[in-house]
Each structure stands twice: as structure tokens, then as C-alpha cells.
Amino acid sequence: MKSKAVEIENFTKKFGDFTAVDNLNLDIYENEVFGLLGPNGSGKTTTLLTIATVYKPTSGDIYVYGHSVTREDYVVRKLVGIAFQDPKAMWIDKPYELLTWHARIVGYSSSEAKKVVQDVMELLGLWEHRNKQFYQLSGGTRKKVELAKVLIQKPRVAILDEPTAQVDVLSKHALWDVIKKLRDEGTTVIIATNDMFEAEKVCERIAIIYKGKLRALGTISELKDSIPSGDLVEVQFEGGGIPEGLLRALRDIGRVEARSSVLKVYVEKGEEKVIDIIELFRRYNVKILRIMVKEPTLDDVFTYITGAKLREES
Amino acid sequence: MDWLRGLLLVAQRDLARFWRNIYWLAGQLAMNIADLVIFAVIFRGLVNPAYIPDYIRFITPGILCLSIFISAFSIGREVGIELRREVTHYLVSLPVTRGQLVAGRILGGVLRGFMYQAGFIILAVVLMGLPSVDKWLLILTASLLLAVTMSGLSITVSTLTRDFNLQAAIRSLVYFVFFFVSNVFYPEKALAVRLGSAAPFAYYSPMSMTVNIYRYGFNYVSSIDVFFNLTGLIVWSTLAVLFTYKVYIRNLTG
Numbered sequence: 001m002k003s004k005a006v007e008i009e010n011f012t013k014k015f016g017d018f019t020a021v022d023n024l025n026l027d028i029y030e031n032e033v034f035g036l037l038g039p040n041g042s043g044k045t046t047t048l049l050t051i052a053t054v055y056k057p058t059s060g061d062i063y064v065y066g067h068s069v070t071r072e073d074y075v076v077r078k079l080v081g082i083a084f085q086d087p088k089a090m091w092i093d094k095p096y097e098l099l100t101w102h103a104r105i106v107g108y109s110s111s112e113a114k115k116v117v118q119d120v121m122e123l124l125g126l127w128e129h130r131n132k133q134f135y136q137l138s139g140g141t142r143k144k145v146e147l148a149k150v151l152i153q154k155p156r157v158a159i160l161d162e163p164t165a166q167v168d169v170l171s172k173h174a175l176w177d178v179i180k181k182l183r184d185e186g187t188t189v190i191i192a193t194n195d196m197f198e199a200e201k202v203c204e205r206i207a208i209i210y211k212g213k214l215r216a217l218g219t220i221s222e223l224k225d226s227i228p229s230g231d232l233v234e235v236q237f238e239g240g241g242i243p244e245g246l247l248r249a250l251r252d253i254g255r256v257e258a259r260s261s262v263l264k265v266y267v268e269k270g271e272e273k274v275i276d277i278i279e280l281f282r283r284y285n286v287k288i289l290r291i292m293v294k295e296p297t298l299d300d301v302f303t304y305i306t307g308a309k310l311r312e313e314s
Numbered sequence: 315m316d317w318l319r320g321l322l323l324v325a326q327r328d329l330a331r332f333w334r335n336i337y338w339l340a341g342q343l344a345m346n347i348a349d350l351v352i353f354a355v356i357f358r359g360l361v362n363p364a365y366i367p368d369y370i371r372f373i374t375p376g377i378l379c380l381s382i383f384i385s386a387f388s389i390g391r392e393v394g395i396e397l398r399r400e401v402t403h404y405l406v407s408l409p410v411t412r413g414q415l416v417a418g419r420i421l422g423g424v425l426r427g428f429m430y431q432a433g434f435i436i437l438a439v440v441l442m443g444l445p446s447v448d449k450w451l452l453i454l455t456a457s458l459l460l461a462v463t464m465s466g467l468s469i470t471v472s473t474l475t476r477d478f479n480l481q482a483a484i485r486s487l488v489y490f491v492f493f494f495v496s497n498v499f500y501p502e503k504a505l506a507v508r509l510g511s512a513a514p515f516a517y518y519s520p521m522s523m524t525v526n527i528y529r530y531g532f533n534y535v536s537s538i539d540v541f542f543n544l545t546g547l548i549v550w551s552t553l554a555v556l557f558t559y560k561v562y563i564r565n566l567t568g
Binding site: 049052053054055056073074077078080082084086088089090092097101104105106107 | 320323324326327330331334395396399400401403404406407408409410411412567
């Protein structure tokens with residue numbers, strides 16, 4: 001039985017008449033990388049900021065290791081660290097000073113703070129920027145400064161709101177490794193993102209939030225399997241035609257589209273069905289030149305679940 | 315101990331920013347002080363000596379009061395910028411209690427007030443002479459209470475709205491009311507005549523109470539109602555702290 005790091009119970013947050021999050025129920029387990037996926041304005045950031053005790057729930061509650069964000073907010077803040085979507089600094093702030101102060105406020109002594117800040121800044125490639133003012137930093141570097149705060153704090157629950165937005169591709173991969181390492185060291189990581197590749201790359205479980213409501217929850221493969229006939233087995237075969245008997249047999253497995261020497265079969269759990277398909281081709285003596293199984297992307301999952309395109313919505 | 319550490323760190327952050335913005339504040343102060351000096355020189359020759367024998371000696375405690383008022387009040391400007399840029403989200407997510415955060419921010423304002431006032435205290439000593447030890451205590455207590463009041467008030471006012479123009483307008487209004495509706499510029503005898511219906515506010519203004527104590531402390535007047543002025547300042551500062559705690563936290567945490 002996995003222990004729960006965060007329990008979100010009937011959580012609703014309203015700003016005036018606008019309902020940002022509507023009756024959300026969700027459990028996040030200890031030591032997992034959990035993703036909140038959804039377009040901008042879907043309620044991801046509001047949920048994260050409430051876990052971090054920045055906002056108070058309008059109704060319902062959120063518990064971090066059993067501590068209520070409404071009644072024990074101070075205890076929760078000791079357990080949670082957050083890297084905000086937009087870096088929270090003034091233009092004249094310098095990364096080193098900012099992070100050293102952050103290290104002190106999260107509990108390090110003065111000498112420890114200097115050491116841990118240098119270590120983290122070097123890890124993220126920020127050391128050379130340490131004495132620049134914030135307005136002189138690129139968007140990606142500012143995001144790294146936000147992430148550095150969490151790495152310094154090493155909280156039990158780390159909240160990362162779009163951690164690699166504005167970060168270049170090379171740095172993204174490095175940051176994903178850093179995030180996984182944080183998890184390996186015992187931190188539960190919650191990531192909000194609208195980058196499906198990032199979600200697939202880093203997250204173990206995902207919640208899809210759309211217009212303030214939870215639409216789907218599960219591991220990536222569970223979500224993909226939730227689309228009926230979502231997997232595609234694409235076969236390129238020798239010769240121009242396909243025997244009628246083979247076609248009939250394939251239609252028993254899934255929906256079939258045949259085009260000259262390429263055949264597409266839409267199935268559920270494609271990785272299992274591909275064996276049956278190969279066997280059928282062998283039985284009808286049709287030589288397979290190439291065969292591949294394509295899973296639906298998270299974008300497909302999002303489209304199927306919400307009826308909207310994630311990129312368009314974002 | 316842990317509580318004090320968090321509070322001091324919050325105050326330290328504000329103090330570090332204060333030093334970074336010191337030229338802006340120096341400009342503000344220089345402008346205001348220059349105005350006052352000019353007023354002092356002109357009024358010295360114009361004001362009936364029967365009312366105010368020496369306007370420079372009269373206004374010097376006022377300048378002292380304004381120096382701590384202006385610098386303590388300046389923290390509100392930064393709080394306002396932080397609110398608009400949502401840096402406040404960061405502050406309220408930190409592992410400190412709401413009480414530590416509010417007290418730390420007020421203390422940040424108080425410390426910058428004292429730092430700026432230090433130079434003016436020397437000026438006052440040069441112009442007015444050295445107060446006795448008990449009067450020094452009184453002067454410093456009054457400074458502390460006024461700084462707490464103004465720091466709290468400016469933080470509260472700056473969190474009332476995220477609209478920059480409205481924020482600036484409200485801050486200016488509060489600033490000028492406290493600045494001018496007091497006995498900093500006019501003797502008490504003239505308040506009722508010059509300020510009309512605003513005279514009672516001037517009488518109970520924390521600025522007036524502080525200036526009264528300063529004038530007594532620097533021997534400009536031989537006696538005042540110390541209990542009334544000190545109690546008044548304690549009430550003002552207590553209300554400011556309570557009000558800041560409620561409004562600042564409520565407006566920051568939605």
C-alpha cells in the first residue's frame with residue numbers, strides 16, 4: 001500500500017464568480033513524480049498554489065502528509081517547496097543573494113547556505129550568472145533560479161510549475177534528470193505542464209485537468225489504453241494485394257485500413273495484438289517488410305478525453 | 315528563538331532592498347528636507363515671534379519626525395511592487411508563520427526608519443542641544459512607535475489594490491494627510507484656526523504626538539502630557555500591527 005503525500009478532497013477554488021477549480025479529488029503518493037496536465041487556465045497553477053498555502057480553498061481541503069492547508073498551513077509550508085511558473089524576483093535581485101537568503105529562511109546556517117547554494121548553482125549552470133541582476137537573465141536562466149530554490153530546500157513535496165518552459169532543449173533534458181534525481185532522493189514531485197513530451201518523459205502518473213475539473217487520472221499507459229482502439233499496428237508487406245481471408249481475420253482483431261502495400265490495424269493493447277497479426281500474415285504467406293506499433297500520444301489522450309486540442313487550448 | 319530567526323531574516327531581506335534603493339530614497343528625502351529648510355528660513359522671518367520665537371528650532375523636531383515617517387513609509391512602495399509582480403506568492407509560500415512574515419516586514423520598515431533618522435538626530439542635537447538620558451529614552455520610544463505605525467500603515471495601504479495608479483493615489487493621500495495634518499508645521503494654537511474641522515485629527519495624529527515628544531525631548535517646550543502622547547502612539551502602533559496582519563495576509567492569500 002503506497003502512502004499518500006498529498007490528498008486533495010473536494011477542493012474548490014473560486015475567484016469572485018469564476019470557479020478556477022471545481023470539486024477536485026486526487027491522491028498523490030509518496031515518492032512519485034506526478035503530473036498535472038492541462039492547458040493554460042485549466043486550474044493547475046491554482047491547485048499547486050493552494051497546496052503551497054498561497055491560496056486558501058473556497059471549500060474542501062488539501063492535506064500534505066496528513067496536515068491541512070487551511071488549519072496547519074505553517075506545518076505544510078515546512079514540508080512543501082515550490083518553483084513558480086513565473087520567477088518571483090524583483091528586477092534588481094541577484095541570483096546568488098536571492099538563493100542564499102532562501103537557503104537561510106528554509107533553515108540552513110550562514111556557512112551551510114553558502115555551500116549548498118554554490119553546489120546547486122553549479123549543478124544547474126547558474127554559477128556564472130550569480131551576480132547578474134535578474135533583468136539581465138534569460139527566461140530559461142530565470143526558470144533555473146526558481147528550480148534552484150526547490151533543490152536547495154529539498155522539501156518532502158516539491159511543486160514545479162512548468163519547470164522547463166522557456167528552457168532550451170539541451171537544458172530540458174538535464175533538468176529532467178535533476179527532477180528524477182530529486183525523486184530518487186525521497187522527494188515527492190508534482191509537476192504542472194502543458195508539454196506532453198515532458199509529461200511522458202518525467203511523470204509516473206498524470207491527472208488531466210480541464211476547465212477546473214479532473215478529467216482523467218492514471219499512469220501514462222493506463223491513460224493511453226483508455227482510448228478504445230487507440231494503438232496502431234502499421235504493416236508494410238510485399239506485393240500489391242492482400243488475401244481476402246487475411247483481411248477478414250484482421251478485421252476480427254481491430255479496425256483495418258488498407259492502402260496498396262501498407263496496412264493499418266487500430267487495436268487496443270497493440271504490443272499484445274502485434275503477435276497475432278504477425279502470425280496471421282505468416283499463415284497466409286504474406287511477407288512482412290516492416291511492422292511497427294504506435295501508441296497514442298498524450299495529446300491524443302487529451303483530445304479524446306476533453307474533445308479539445310491541448311496545443312490549441314494552451 | 316526559531317521565531318525570532320525567521321522574523322529577523324524577513325526584516326533583513328527588506329533592509330537589503332532598502333540599501334539597493336537608497337538613492338531613490340535619498341532623493342525623496344533630500345527634496346522634502348530641502349523644502350522644509352526653505353520653509354524654515356522663510357518662515358523664520360515671517361512668523362510672529364510671539365507665536366514661534368525661532369522657526370528653525372520649532373521645525374527641527376518636525377524634520378526628525380518626517381525623516382522616520384518617510385523612510386518607514388517607503389516599505390509600502392516595495393510591498394506594492396511585490397504585490398503587482400506576485401513576488402508576494404513567494405513570501406507566503408515560505409516556511410515562516412504569517413505572524414513572522416508580518417512582524418518581519420514591519421521590522422524592516424522600522425529599521426530603515428531608524429537608519430535614516432540617525433543623521434537627522436545628529437542634526438537635531440547640533441541645533442537643539444543634547445537631551446538628558448531619560449529624554450533620549452522617550453525620543454527613541456516615540457521613534458519606534460511611529461516607525462511601527464507608519465511601516466504597518468504603508469504595508470496595509472499598499473495591499474488594498476493591485477491597480478498601480480489607484481495604489482499610488484491611496485498611498486499619496488495617506489502620506490499627505492499624515493504629513494500636513496499635524497503640528498509639524500504649525501503650533502497647536504494655530505491648528506484650530508488653520509485646519510478647521512481637520513484640527514481634531516491633527517491633535518490625535520501620531521505625527522503630532524511624536525513631534526510633541528521630540529519637542530519636549532529636545533527642550534523646545536518645558537512640559538507636555540507625556541502619558542497622553544505615549545499612550546496615543548502605543549494605540550496607533552498596536553492598531554497598525556493588527557490591521558497589517560489582517561489586511562496584508564488576507565489580500566495576499568486570496
